[in-house]
Amino acid sequence: MRKLSLDALAREHLAHAAASANGRSATTVHGGHEHVLRQTLLALTAGTSLAEHENPGEATLQVLRGRVRLTSGDTSWEGRDGDLVLIPPARHGVQALEDSAVLLTVAKRP
Structure with a gap:
């Protein structure tokens, strides 16, 4: 068994x-390309975006710190500390509205 402090990782990243220079930092906290489940901590400075991209499987975004906006097509959702945002099964992007740390959880489709 392994235990991690998401608070400490969020501060570090x-x-x-x-x-x-790109206002981003990330680390895989569980899983990886060879696993079905993957969890990645992403830190983004205010105004930094992850460009629109495909959804590789079922996914959620848990906001650990800050405030982010998830967009998909003409729809957007805002998340802040403690929110869990369900990522739609479609192209989407993420923008940090303030310095933010999120936990991205993805279960890849077979």
Whole structure:
């Protein structure tokens, strides 16, 4: 068994994102390409976006810190500390409305 502090990881990666030219930092906290389930902590500075991309499987975005906007087509959802946003099975993008850390959970489709 392994235990991780998402708070500590969020602090660490928000600092990395702030020091990065692209305003982002990420780490896989569980799983990987060879697993069905993958969890990735993403830190984004305010105004930083993840460009629109395909959804590789069932996915959620848990906002650990900050405020983000998830967009898909003409629809958008805002999430803030503690919110869990269900990612639609369609092309989507994410924008940090303020410095933010999120936990992306994806279960790949077979």
